[in-house]
Amino acid sequence: MGWAWFTDPDYWASKLAFQRMLAALYLVAFLVAANQFRALLGARGLLPIPKFVARVPFRRAPSIFQLYYSDTFFASVAWIGVAVSAVLVLGLTDSASLWVSLVVWAVPWVLYQSIVNVGQIWYSFGWESLLLETGFLAIFLGPADMAAPVPVLWLLLWVLFRLEFGAGMIKLRGDRCWRDLTCLYYHHETQPMPGPLSWYFHHLPKPLHKAEVLASHFTQLIVPFALFAPQPAAGIAALIMIVTQLWLVISGNFSWLNFLTITIAVSALDSHLLPFTPPPLTEPPLWFRVLVLAVTALVLVLSYRPARNLISRSQLMNYSFDRLHLVNTYGAFGSITKTRHEVIIEATEEPELTPDTVWHEYEFKGKPGNLRRWPRQFAPYHLRLDWLMWFASLSSQYSDSWLQPLAEKLLAADRATLKLLRRDPFDGRRPTYLRARLFRYRFTTPQEHRETGDWWVREPVGRALKAGRLGPDGTAVAAE
Structure with missing residues (x-):
């Protein structure tokens, strides 16, 4: 042969x-x-x-x-x-x-x-x-x-x-x-x-x-x-x-x-x-x-x-x-989402929740959040948490196992978790309450971008996580 x-x-x-x-x-x-x-x-x-x-x-x-x-x-x-x-x-x-x-x-x-x-x-x-x-x-x-x-x-x-x-x-x-x-x-x-x-x-x-x-x-x-x-x-x-x-x-x-x-x-x-x-x-x-x-x-x-x-x-x-x-x-995108939703995580240092409570957003490295922030190029580097946040906006079945633990880590100001984010609004301090809201996002039109400088427009559509605080055992406790 x-x-x-x-x-x-x-x-x-x-x-x-x-x-x-x-x-x-x-x-x-x-x-x-x-x-x-x-x-x-x-x-x-x-x-x-x-x-x-x-x-x-x-x-x-x-x-x-x-x-x-x-x-x-x-x-x-x-x-x-x-x-x-x-x-x-x-x-x-x-x-x-x-x-x-x-x-x-x-x-x-x-x-x-x-x-x-x-x-x-x-x-x-x-x-x-x-x-x-x-x-x-x-x-x-x-x-x-x-x-x-x-x-x-x-x-x-x-x-x-x-x-x-x-x-x-x-x-x-x-x-x-x-x-x-x-x-x-x-x-x-x-x-x-x-x-x-x-x-x-x-x-x-x-x-x-x-x-x-x-x-x-x-x-x-x-x-x-x-x-x-x-x-x-x-x-x-x-x-x-x-x-x-x-x-x-x-x-x-x-x-x-x-x-x-x-x-x-x-x-x-x-x-x-x-x-x-x-x-x-x-x-x-x-x-x-x-x-x-x-x-x-x-x-x-x-x-x-x-x-x-x-x-x-x-x-x-x-x-x-x-x-x-x-x-x-293999295969990808057999179905296409027609509307973009984003889970936005917010927290406050105020001791009590009131209608006037001021909430501050956690900013992720890659996923949309800040309306004025131009999307960045990360590939081939993979931001795993950012990608899963997109899935979390589609259905809770994608986030049941980790979104609540994420909230608890943020309430505890866990250093390893905070390193995955672009910006911690509390500079390493523990917030008192945290919540997650669902927003509808869309790209600005060319005219809207010229007038505002924004890349995105958003409107609130619901709640992803109830406002909560960290309990004595380290798990989140609902506050509303």
Whole structure:
């Protein structure tokens, strides 16, 4: 049996670019974990990991934190992930042996797997599974002096196909506005975390919004099939996806989803589009070839349910069919919210509540609050609490487990929690009472923006949490 087909030097440059970009996203993911875990998942966090692992067995949530947990240990894991990712970004293992390459790339995958599997609702987003699925395949690409294994390249194309086609199908099966091309009349305004240009995108002429939807349907429902065509067609399809993802990058904050999609698409570019001459390349040993084929067979077997899901009328979105997130199903925004609501948390230092009580708002880093504050760019960095606050505005089912504990942490002026916010109106002092109100937000019109300087207009529509104070046992007690 000949093995000439097993590696392809035409993908040497794209393999290196893919590895560098993926390592950079790993670095961001571990940095997010290191900076935010204590308030969200720490021993005294909103959803403590020790309580989670006490009720969820290892087989359902494989993680090194099932064996031992402390905040110091979690911080060490996260910073080790940052360090290893930085080593990979800098290419310090490029000249290492094949065994070293396998081990080094496996480290961030194992560590991030451990974080995601105990991350609960804070780590319930599709890009977590996408990073793990892609990171698993990256383990088997080999060092820089070896050409890319063709089976792994095909598996990356399969990931990209499911990601794009799944997103397209969930739209066709979902909200009617995707079929009548009007979803982007609303989406730029109502998306979880608008970016600096979202206001401008929202005010594009409606025919351009329809053109955006058509372009999305073309890229997600037709272009993915060209990924499996001969070059240069496959590379051109990948370039179309890259351009589309860059459009999404500048129009909103979707963590590293768009950046990771671009990274996977880069792996489909061969020497036609990345004309770099590789150095002399080594041939992989037989044991590695057998290992890659075994991994390929495993992925194909595990692909049955995700593939069936793509054509199912009851298509699942962002779902993992195995505990290690090896092969997943993806999709986003099958339905579009037409009206934006925001949960605004306020507190006061006054000793008693009266009709004249003055309330002060807590300001978050990314989610809308202050009407005059221009939305910021945070992606690929992920503000997990800000994103969940958007879900909390949709339904209490998304916040039942953590919104009340958040209120208690703010009433206690918990330092770790306050670090997740942009501004604490009390400068670290404990307020006496806290409440959360629901507001309807919309972008200002161009005329309103010229006259007021505001980016948003809002009006109160209800209550998310009753006004309360901190009781003797550290839990919130309703005051009205």
